[in-house]
Amino acid sequence: MNEHIIVGNVSDDPFSIDMAALCGQEEEIADIISLKTFANSEFCPRFILQEDLPGAVIGKSLEGKIAIICSTAHHLTQTRNALAMRTMLIARSAKENGAKKVILVEPDLFYSAQDRGPHPCKYDEPRHDLDMAKFDGQAFNSQLYAQLLKTAGVDVVVTVHNHSPSVQRLFSDVFDGEFYNLHPYEIYADYIKRSDFVQTGKDGDNLILCAPDKGARPFTKKVYEALGLKHVKTLTMTKERSGEREVVVTLDPSSECSLDELAGKDIIVLDDMVRTGSTIIQCAHALIKGAPNRICFGVTHFYSSREGRVTLNDPVLNEILTLNTIPSILNRDSQGRLRKKMVVLKIEKWITRFLLKYLQKEIHKLDKDFYTVDMSSKNPRWRPSSIF
16 A cells, blocks of 8 residues: 555545545545444544554554545535534544644635634734724634644645635644645646637737736736746736625726727636626626627636526626536536536646655656546537547
8 A cells, every 4th residue: 555545525525536546546535434424423534444454553554654635525415614524533533543644635725715803913914994894703714724624633735726815824834834725827828728718829919818806916927927928918907896796897007908909809817716706797798898709717716606607607708717626516517507618627637746746756647638628518619639
C-alpha cells in the first residue's frame, strides 16, 4: 500500500474516487474506511486497512502514513454542515490511528463566505462601522471552522480559488503556512486556446476578458497572463448593490477598453462564484450594448439553484464554463435547461498533480492533459472529439 491513502467523507464521492485512482491507489475507498452511522444518527468512521488484522498493533493501522481526505458538496443527501462534521471525525480517526499527516482537499472551502464578524480582527481589511453592523449578532464562522479542523487533526488544507483575503490569511495562520489556494487560470487559458469556446482571433485580437466587479480583477489578470496572447484586451466593470439581489453594473472608469470597442468581439466574463446569477446577467446586459459577437461566462464555483438556473438562462449569455469544485453540477438535472450552454472542466487530475508534486511523486503523466471536459449533447458545440 502507498504511504498515502485517499478517502472521501462519503463512500460514493466520484471526486475522491477519481483522485484515488489517479494517485495509484488500488484499494476502493469503501475498503479502506467504514463510514458507519449508528442507530441514533451519530457518524462513526473506522479505518479498516489490511494492517488492522490479528497480530497488528492496535490503534496504529495508519502509522507513518499520510491520510488525504477529499471533501466535496456533491452529495445531495448530506448538508455542508454534516459533511464538515464528518471530515473532522475522519481526521481525528486518522490521527488517533497513527497518521503522521492529514491533508484536507476541499475544492470549495466550507464557511469561507462567512469571512467577517461584528468585530475587527487581524485578518480583516480595514472596515467601517456600517460594514460591521451588517454582521451584528453572528460569528466569524470561517475562523471557527479553521480552528475546529486544526483541533480535529487536519495539518494541511488544499482549496481552489478562494475569494476572501481574510480567509486566506486566517487559514495560512492557523495551519502554519500549510494552506494552498490553487488558482485555475491555467485550466481556463488552456481550454480557451484549445477549444472553440470562443474565437480568440490572431494573437487574441478578437477576445476580451471582463471582470464584472473589483473582486474578479486579480483572477481576470491571471487568466490574461496565462493566455499569453498579446492582443487580448481586458474590460473592467463595477457594481453597486442596493439589495441582496439588486445590483447595477456599469463600466469602470479605469477599464482598459470601452463598450465602443466590443463590436463583433467575443467576451468572457470571469468570476470566482455564482449563486443567483444576478450580477453576471446585469453585466451581460451592460456589455450587449457594445454589440459583441458572443458573451460567455467562466466561473470556478457554480452553486446550482433554481433561481440561478432561471436567471442564467437569459439568452444574453451564450455559454457557461465552470469547474466541478461542486461536483453536483455534473448532474444534468442540476444543470436543468442550462445544460444546453454549459461546459464543466473536471479538475481531479489537476488537483492530483498538485498533491503528487507536494508528496514529491512522479507527475509527468498529468503534465499535458491535466483536466477533462464534460459537456451535454444538448450543447450545440458538443461532439465526441470535444472531450480531449
